[in-house]
Amino acid sequence: MASKYIDIDTLRFILYEVHDLQSVLDQPRYKDYDLEAVDLFLNAIKDFSDKELFPYFREMDATPAHFKEGEIIVHPQIREYMKKGGEMGLIGALFDYDIGGMQMPNIVVTASAYIQEAANNQLPGYIGLTLGAAELIVHFGDKFLIETFVPKMLTGDWGGTMCLTEPQAGSSLSDIITTAVPDGDTYKINGQKIFISAGDYQGVKNVVHLVLARIKGAPAGTKGISLFVVPKNRPDSAGNLVSNDVNTLGDFQKMGQRGYCTTHLSFGDKNNCRGWLVGEPHQGLKYMFLMMNSARVSVGRGAAAITMAAYRASLAYAKERPQGRSLTPSGKKDVAKEQTLIINHPDVKRMLLLQKVVTEGALSLILLSARYQDLSTAHPNGEVRDKYLNLLEIITPIAKTYPSEMGAVSVSNGLQILGGYGFCTDFVLQQYHRDIRIFSIYEGTTGIQSLDLLGRKVTMNNGKAVELLLAEIGDCVNEASGYEELAPYAQKLRTKLELVKDVLQFLLPFAKKGEFERFLSDATVFMEFLGNIIIGWLWLDMAIKAQDALRQQDPTYTKDFYDGKIHAMKFYFKYEIPKTKALADILMNSEVLTLRKDVGL
Numbered sequence: 025m026a027s028k029y030i031d032i033d034t035l036r037f038i039l040y041e042v043h044d045l046q047s048v049l050d051q052p053r054y055k056d057y058d059l060e061a062v063d064l065f066l067n068a069i070k071d072f073s074d075k076e077l078f079p080y081f082r083e084m085d086a087t088p089a090h091f092k093e094g095e096i097i098v099h100p101q102i103r104e105y106m107k108k109g110g111e112m113g114l115i116g117a118l119f120d121y122d123i124g125g126m127q128m129p130n131i132v133v134t135a136s137a138y139i140q141e142a143a144n145n146q147l148p149g150y151i152g153l154t155l156g157a158a159e160l161i162v163h164f165g166d167k168f169l170i171e172t173f174v175p176k177m178l179t180g181d182w183g184g185t186m187c188l189t190e191p192q193a194g195s196s197l198s199d200i201i202t203t204a205v206p207d208g209d210t211y212k213i214n215g216q217k218i219f220i221s222a223g224d225y226q227g228v229k230n231v232v233h234l235v236l237a238r239i240k241g242a243p244a245g246t247k248g249i250s251l252f253v254v255p256k257n258r259p260d261s262a263g264n265l266v267s268n269d270v271n272t273l274g275d276f277q278k279m280g281q282r283g284y285c286t287t288h289l290s291f292g293d294k295n296n297c298r299g300w301l302v303g304e305p306h307q308g309l310k311y312m313f314l315m316m317n318s319a320r321v322s323v324g325r326g327a328a329a330i331t332m333a334a335y336r337a338s339l340a341y342a343k344e345r346p347q348g349r350s351l352t353p354s355g356k357k358d359v360a361k362e363q364t365l366i367i368n369h370p371d372v373k374r375m376l377l378l379q380k381v382v383t384e385g386a387l388s389l390i391l392l393s394a395r396y397q398d399l400s401t402a403h404p405n406g407e408v409r410d411k412y413l414n415l416l417e418i419i420t421p422i423a424k425t426y427p428s429e430m431g432a433v434s435v436s437n438g439l440q441i442l443g444g445y446g447f448c449t450d451f452v453l454q455q456y457h458r459d460i461r462i463f464s465i466y467e468g469t470t471g472i473q474s475l476d477l478l479g480r481k482v483t484m485n486n487g488k489a490v491e492l493l494l495a496e497i498g499d500c501v502n503e504a505s506g507y508e509e510l511a512p513y514a515q516k517l518r519t520k521l522e523l524v525k526d527v528l529q530f531l532l533p534f535a536k537k538g539e540f541e542r543f544l545s546d547a548t549v550f551m552e553f554l555g556n557i558i559i560g561w562l563w564l565d566m567a568i569k570a571q572d573a574l575r576q577q578d579p580t581y582t583k584d585f586y587d588g589k590i591h592a593m594k595f596y597f598k599y600e601i602p603k604t605k606a607l608a609d610i611l612m613n614s615e616v617l618t619l620r621k622d623v624g625l
Contacts, residue, residue, distance in 0.1 A: 028340055029078060029332070032070060033585065037569070037589075041569045043395050044395075051129075051398070053402040073139050073143035076101070077143035080099065081146070084146050084147075085455050087283075088278075089225065096272060096275050096287060102147065102150055105147050106183070110179040110180025111179075113125075115155050118130060118159065119162065130397045134394035137325060138325055138387065141325065142330070145326055145329060146282070150225075153186065154183050154222075156315045156318055157315065160311060160312070161232075162174060164251070173232050181230075184231065184234070185231060185233050186312065187289065188236050190215065190216060191218050198244075204250060204301075206240075211252060216273075216290050217233075218276075221466075224270075230265060233270065233289070234252075234315065235251070235253075235254045236312060249308040251302040254297065254298070256270045269296040270297060271289065271291075273288040319466075320423070320424040321394070321424060324389070324423040324424040325390045327464075328383070328386035328431060330435065330463070331379070335380060335383045335438065342365065342441055346362070346363035346364065348363060349363060379438060381559075381600065388559075388563075392419065399412040400413040414484075418477070418489035422473075424473050425470050432464065477550065477551055479540070487528075497561045500514075509571065509590070510568065510593075513564055517560055517597075517601075524553075527611050541619055542616060542619065545616060552607055560596060560600070564593060566592075574586050
């Protein structure tokens with residue numbers, strides 16, 4: 025039963041072959057790892073997920089986290105997960121050896137987290153946020169903060185969060201009003217934060233919050249935001265933990281991810297909440313973006329993992345459910361014959377293939393982002409690091425958005441495959457459908473990611489990032505053109521690269537003229553347009569690797585496995601890539617309908 029939630033062969037194929045894990049392991053930082061060690065690690069993660077995550081997936085949905093008498097009650101498995109995850113080194117996997125980490129490549133950690141999230145998407149967030157908060161302290165905190173908070177976070181004894189959103193501000197961080205008043209070596213913190221994932225829960229002895237706040241007299245807007253470490257319980261002079269006046273006001277009850285608590289926190293109700301400044305004053309948002317960018321890719325990873333699990337459940341059902349009969353050459357059904365399995369119906373195959381191309385395309389996108397992150401930090405050549413940093417910057421909002429948006433479409437198709445049963449709680453698809461819906465909202469809605477992509481990433485460094493991205497895709501197109509079976513698809517993608525240039529030539533003059541609302545008015549359409557093309561590139565790349573394996577009669581996977589990748593690429597190019605023409609037509613339409621005030625709403 026546990027094997028149904030993930031296709032490990034596809035994960036390994038994309039990790040090892042498509043994104044060339046060895047090229048990451050060749051970096052000096054990762055010299056202690058080889059492919060065999062990574063394989064053993066991933067096997068251990070799969071075994072851990074089978075035993076400690078997947079069995080509790082539906083149970084945690086049925087008994088959701090909730091607020092009671094001033095604290096958040098969560099499923100007891102969360103404590104076990106934090107404890108065992110700490111013991112396995114999962115929280116500290118990315119960190120340097122000298123602070124208790126495993127110095128593991130991000131692409132490997134990403135693959136391991138993906139396995140866990142496919143098994144149970146409600147649990148890994150507790151570890152993920154703790155890792156992110158600890159990473160931020162390590163990067164920007166002083167020795168006191170690192171030594172006081174990080175060790176217990178890496179063991180899973182303490183949790184961690186990021187606290188940005190406030191009731192009156194929402195996603196507009198310029199409107200944050202939480203205050204920080206200097207008081208000796210610390211600051212007195214006062215304010216409220218909402219939608220704080222893993223903000224407070226039974227099972228850890230402390231929760232370390234990374235809080236954005238304004239120091240008295242700070243400039244208005246985002247330039248006046250500072251970052252503070254604000255633990256639920258602070259250490260006193262003797263090293264004992266005492267209450268830090270961080271109060272839980274409630275837990276938001278959600279339609280999905282019900283086992284993953286989402287809290288409303290209040291700081292300083294008794295004027296006794298202390299926080300430690302991280303780094304320099306007024307640099308908080310810049311610091312927090314380290315965690316936010318990683319979190320955005322992590323959100324995409326979680327959505328991709330749910331998409332995988334839902335696809336596996338849909339596929340299993342389609343292979344077991346008999347219904348209807350295949351049409352005879354005359355176009356009629358022979359009712360005397362036994363019913364056929366629904367996987368034999370062409371429209372069901374179409375929905376399953378849509379799930380497959382979204383699932384595996386999203387996984388490839390997430391692992392590509394992790395590869396870029398590794399090479400942008402660990403490669404010894406500065407120019408190479410800069411190249412991959414630019415690629416990482418432009419792909420991050422897409423890596424968050426495509427799995428979240430198209431993953432929801434994919435899971436919805438899974439529900440359709442199950443028919444009426446898909447809507448019933450007897451089957452798991454309805455839970456995946458509820459769970460994935462939040463991912464397009466986490467860490468900035470799709471609209472915010474789209475503004476980031478078109479408004480910041482496309483224009484930064486005079487368009488350098490988008491130029492590098494198109495060059496990467498162009499290299500793949502040139503390589504695929506050398507394969508007779510793949511050449512027609514390479515040519516299709518080549519025309520889409522020209523279409524991207526046409527769209528940008530139409531849009532960018534608006535930005536240059538200062539007409540920014542016009543420039544960004546269809547940013548979400550541009551996100552869908554570019555995301556579609558990028559997934560087409562990744563599928564063409566998968567097809568190249570599969571074609572190479574078939575030519576060389578590589579026995580690593582079966583012939584059917586490799587043929588399946590090529591077939592899926594062809595499906596993507598027939599059913600998904602053509603949508604870019606309509607999206608480009610929208611983007612280059614001179615009629616602007618959303619900027620008018622009199623739109624009849």
